Amino acid sequence: MSDPKPAPGTASPTGGDASSPRAVLFSGARVFDGRSDELTAPTSVLIVDGKIALVGGTEDVPSHALTIDADGRTLTPGFIDAHAHVMLQPTVPEMAGSDLAHHALYGASMAKLYLSRGYTTIRDTGGNTFSLKRAIDSGMNQGPRIYPSGPIISQTAGHGDFTPMSEPARLLGGHRDNMQRDGHLLVVDGVSDMLQAVRYVLGRGASQVKLAVGGGCASDRDPLDVTEFTAEEIEAAVKAAGDWNTYVATHVYNPTGIRRAVEAGARTIEHGNLVDAETLELMKDHGTWLCPQVIVYVSDPPGLAEVTKEKFAQAREGLDTLFELTKKTGFDRIGFGSDIISAPDTLAGINEEFVHRTKWFSPAEILRQATGNNGRLVALAGMRNPYPGTLGVIEPGALADVLLVDGNPLDDPSVLTDPERNLLVIVKDGQVVKNALADDR
Template identity: 80%
Template sequence: MNASHSAPSSPASGNGAASPPRAVLFTDARVFDGRSDELSAPARVLIADGKIASIGDGDDVPAGARTVDAGGRTLTPGFIDAHAHVMLQPTLGEAANTDLAYHGLYGASMARLYLSRGYTTIRDTGGNTFSLKKAIDAGLTEGPRIFPSGPIISQTSGHGDFTPAAEPSRLVGGHRDNMQRDGHLLVVDGVPEMLQAVRYVLGRGASQIKLAVSGGCASERDPLDITEFTAEEIGAAVQVAGDWNTYVLAHVYNPSGIRRAVEAGVRTIEHANLIDLETLQLMKDSGTWLSPQVSVYVNDPPGLAPQTKEKFTQAREGLNTLFTLAKKTGFDRIGFGSDIISAPDTLAKINEEFVHRTKWFSPAEILRQATGNNGKMLALSGPRNPYPGTLGVIEPGAPADVLLIDGDPLEDPSLLTDPEKNLTVIVKDGQVFKNLLGE
């Protein structure tokens, strides 16, 4: 760990249980609570037993508490990435020629990267993150809280089907590709296979289910205009998820796929770049969440095939329509995510998302999307929520995930793009993972 970073305050014990973290008292902090439009007046915030104990005067400060003089800096909730792929950062070639142990080590390094950028929670929307989540929870490695979806569930020739073209169909004895065998993807067809797949993934510990319901930018076989899975297949997934008291999220770009997903009961729509007004109104009326991304479309990844490059162009051009319609209709159930795959250097710049969104949203709206809004979205997992408590906010009783930022991100969100300098303190679950201000 960098010498300017403090060590975690409560290492895990051998049985995976962590000792109570040391209490932390922030003084002279201006608080963004995850819900408001502006910062508070300078305040005192006490963290104890892994939770926000009080804001302002309140509980007595526990003996031995660490005091951090914020000096008027901004205290925010930890950021949440609602569309992460922490295990899918190796290239497809690397993933196909290495085993799951390598993927896990790679994923652990990406988890530490996420935490260093201020992300104390991620909703992983595709990848075999189950063991990584357990290792982080046990204190074996550092990283954010993970809400795992497990494998992306796709139809044959859908967004999650990366079976090599030379591989025969499973109908005539073909085999599943490495990405499926390693648990990152799962290709199913028909209601019986969908029922089995969703039950299996939930049994592994998924907090929600991810389906691919349209073509995708990163996959070569499926144009963005096609709709994937029948209404019956999607409905079967929604029914099983509902039986487990959680929900389904859907990767989908086009209006027909979005309508099919929403009408089947899908609770969050990922991407939606090609949406139209009627379909967005349906989402609004249905209480559906929108989980969009911007940074991943700003620059084309290198080496794209012409047809793939065209899909990225379509998606990029659709963003302005999507967000303009959201503003026009007053749609505010909007989350914040990255969808960065096979690009660790891009993931290191994830906080550029805060700047890219200023074309359509105010800094306060963007910070709410990355904190309080995403916390509400993650709460859709109900009793399958692996981290009970109100995430994405600073309020008494909430989990103690906070960032101390040098400057005011409501005035200048670009300061978040230099996390090494401007994220002066990072606290997750009451543990101090970074402290540039000393004791």
């Protein structure tokens, strides 16, 4: 993919190349629409001015439209990573000792990488992505649409508190760590501080709020069984987010923390690896979404302490029970995320997630999770949705993020793990950001 070089004042609102045609016709494409179990017969899909204008038929095709002969290949919606951390890819020592500019350089590079892997949208669930989002939306940088959470909000000694052990408590005049200083994390305690934190991140432009309400794998101090934030603190966050017409997403593994978050009104559970049947039924009754990940647990990130490795193993072992319970209970509000942190090489292979999930789900279920399901999930942002419209599907009126795949991922998801070869065309916001068919002519 080449870097976009829009003329001043002509940048795409979502970071594509303004010179790309505003009408694109795919002919002879077998369409996965983001909802179905099967591909269509070869058909045409017309994109005009950033939206899907027509599926089937070729009437009213603008004379200036770029025509792409799909030749029976698969056309899918652009992928959505609903649990990303695009700014948090430096190694842990680098993050501790670098500044926001260093993180931003990583973030810009990783955003372009995401798009090259077919991810036209990410929901960033922790990190200072506000400026990166603006740079992409203005056309300054290439990358996916970003639904930003801003800093993860954590309690003292919670999943987002990386204050050095040598640093005195803030009660004794201690200072916030670099990750808080740079806007990736925010540590608060009590209802009053929680309200201030939520209002702050929403005022910065967050589309949803991210709380850590249970122990985490990547944090040394809090075992996975720990429940974080009181019910009153979580309820305050939910109320403040609701006043801004959006929602709260919650990091948590254990059933107690999940129940507390669900009963307080959180709309998504991030991870949930240690859930039990009763708690999953509670989530089902409340219409709560589950956003799990697999790739992050397959191999431990480098440089982990032994206690952290043990937590990753515990979370990994919980995946079988988690997904077996979703099947048994008919729970289908399941998203698709990665949660890759401090591992650019792993992020480069992010599409392995499609293959890892085949242990529990059919290829069609997995593709729905990464497209139609995630489109519904990000839409929970309501009036704070930075990209109003329908994402994750190919249907008239939907936002035009599509991929042309050489192969059939419903038969063999592994074709997605070689995006350089098999993602032939990438369209975001109706603009072509990669066209290997044209390059091959």
